Amino acid sequence: MPTRMRIFVIALLAALIAVQASCSQTAKPLPSTSAPTPEATTHRATLAPTLTQKPTPTLSPTPKQTPTLSPSPSAPTVSATPVPTIPVPTATRAPSTPTPTEKPPSPQQALDATAARLHQEAVVIDTHCDTVLRIVDADTWLPRYDIREKTRYMVDLPKLRTGGIDVQVFASYTPGYLLADGGADDAKANSRLLALLNAVRWTVGQNAASLTLIQSDADIGDAQQDGKIGVMASIEGAYSFSEQTGTELLRQYHDLGVRMLSLTWNYTNALGEGAEGIYKDGTKSSGGLTDLGRAVVAEMNRLGIVVDVSHLNEATFWDVMAVTQAPVIASHSSVHALCPHVRNLTDRQIQVIAANGGVVQVNYHRPFLSVDPDSATLATVVDHIDAVVALVGVDHVGLGSDFDGAKMPVGLEDATKVPQITRELLRRGYSEADIHKILGSNTRRLIQDVQALASAPAASGGPALSPDLESGQGLTRTQPTLSATLTLAPGQALDPDSLAVILDGIRYMPAYDATAGTLSLTPEAPLEEKFHVVTFSASDRSGVTTRETRIFYLP
Incomplete structure (x- = not known):
């Protein structure tokens, strides 16, 4: 065998021997477990797509082409189940905002704005309403109805505020009463007037944060400063x-705050x-102002x-103008x-009132405005103002509504509508200064003049x-x-002859206990009427007098 062959055979035999030796070794066992290993479960993760929000493009006032926004890339898929692609909505361009331009107000808007400002600035005075007749109970005559909240009346506190009325005159009205024999029952008329004056004072007291009693022009100024509405007490009849x-x-009525008085209503009386x-019983009267009327x-x-001078017969009017x-x-x-109504003033009467320095306060009652009352409107009221101005000038006319005692024209249904008078005056071309006069300055001037001419000393400063x-x-x-305690200041000496108790206009000498310092009066006969007024009066040796006046009522 050739040498190369022998070498190959020997190497092959050596390799076989090595493989046999390796196969004869024992394998390493796996670690033992108490439970069989579970089969692996394949879980597929669902991945939400990531949305990238694009910034809103900046828009200029000039319309621009809407930018095209490409959708977000599709979400990745996991395993064999693809996740659907959620498209991103295409952004919509907001409408462009035009640059605002200031439009000039219309003539009507300008008129309304000026009228509102002017009415707010003016001191508005209404010299007649009959609202106190609504406040008292019809049977007891005691005050019952508060006007603090909105009522069905033409005048209440919210309506006065809305109407911008700064001073409202509340009239205590009586047409007179008759005795069984047909004579005048002045005691009952006094009782009725006192009941109404008591209601005026009660109303102010119930609303002291909003109302104040006006007894002088200075009180009007104080009311304006304090943000209150002034209430003035008057007597009608x-x-x-x-x-x-x-x-x-x-004098007792004056003590109670009365600052305006008409001598009569439509019927003739002692003044x-x-x-x-005519008299209350319907019989004819004549004669104008009486001697008692002149004294009053x-x-x-x-x-x-x-x-x-409202409600006076023309003869009485001329007599009053001769003596005042x-x-x-x-x-x-x-x-x-x-x-041409008997309650209205002739041109001659208006002229003499103006010459006297007085003021005509135009009434809103329909039958006093037009021969066709149903046709009367707010404009008709201003027609009457125009007529007074044309006759005697703008310094002698004002407002006297007769709210809650008359039929109001269209457009002046209650106190809230009074600003419309200002608007109508402005529309007709009145100047702002003249409108101020008509709304209240003329009336305020008259009050100042009347009180400047008064000569009665103040009823205070005495005992x-x-x-x-x-x-x-x-x-x-x-x-x-009826009694009062009297106290003297150090060094003050009492004039005992000055002591008086006045009951319903009749003066009495009271009992005086100097030790106790009391003066008192017991009526000799029972008082018959419901309401009464008593005044305690005393002076010191220098003649300085103090008066204290009270209304009281009986069951």
């Missing part, structure tokens, strides 16, 4: 006066002839009470030339008096003892 009570009762020229007018001038020393007011009268009853208090006895 002085049927309580008699020869017995005379001017003493007038003068009323507008209709003179005392009103002295006290600073405004004389109201102070300007007068027609608190709620319109122009006879435009509407201090403290009545034992509050104003508006109810008493249980018909013969009550």
Whole structure:
């Protein structure tokens, strides 16, 4: 055998021997487990696509082409189940915002804005409403209904605010009463007036944060500064006066805050002839102003009470104008030339009122505005203002609504509509200064002038008096003892002859206990009427007098 062959055979045999030796070794066992190994479960992960939000493009006022936004890439797939691709919505361009341009106000808008500002700036005074008649109970005459909240009346606190009325005159009205024999029942008329004056004071007291009693022009200024509405008390129809009570009762009304008084209503009374020229019982009257009426007018001038010539018969009117020393007011009268009604003023009357320095306060009552009352509107009221201005100038006209006592024209249904008068005046071309006069400055000037001419000293500064009853208090006895405590300041000497208790306009000498410092009066007979007024008066040796006046009522 050749040498190369022998070498190959030997190598092959050696390899076989090595393989046999390797196969004869024992294999390494796997680690032992107590439970069988579970089968592997294949889980497929579901992957949500990632959305990339694109920034909103910046838009200029000029329209631009909407940019095309490419969709986000498709989401990856896992294993054999593909995840659907969620497309990104195409962005929508927001509409462009045009640059705002200021449009000039229309003439009507400009008029409205000016009228609103002007009405807000003015001191608005209405010299007549009958709302107090709605406040008292019809049977008891006691105050019952508060006007703090919105009511069905033409005047209440919210309506006064909305109407921008700064001073409202509340009239205490009576047409007079008759006794069984047909004579005038002045005691009952006094009781009724006191009930209404008590209700005015009660209303102010119930709403002291919003209302204040006006007794002077200075009070109007204070009310404006304090943000309050002023309430002035007036009397419409002085049927309580008699020869017995005379001017003493007038002084008591003044003590209670009355600052305006009309001598009559439509019926004739002890002071003068009323507008209709008849007595309460229907019989004819004549004669104009009486002697008592002249004395009352003179005392009103002295006290600073405004004389109201509305409701007077024309003869009585001329008599009043002949004797008054102070300007007068027609608190709620319109122009006879435009509407020939007995309650309206003739041109001659308007002219003499102006010459006297007085003011005509135009009434809103439909029958006083037009011979066709149903046609009367707010514009008709301004027609009457125009007529007064044309006749005597703008310094002698104002507003006297007669709210809650009359039929209102269209557009002036209640106190909230008063700003429309300002708008109509402005529309007709009145200047802002003249509108201020019509709305209230003329009336305020008249009040200033009347009080500047008053000569009565203030009823304070004398001996201090403290009545034992509050104003508006109810008493249980018909013969009550009415008393007050009197206190003298150091060095002050009492004039004992000055002591007086005035009950319903009649002056009495009281009992005086110097030790206790009390003065008192017990009526000799039971008091018959429901409402009464008592005044305690005392002076010191220098003649300085103090008066304290109270309303009280009986069951």
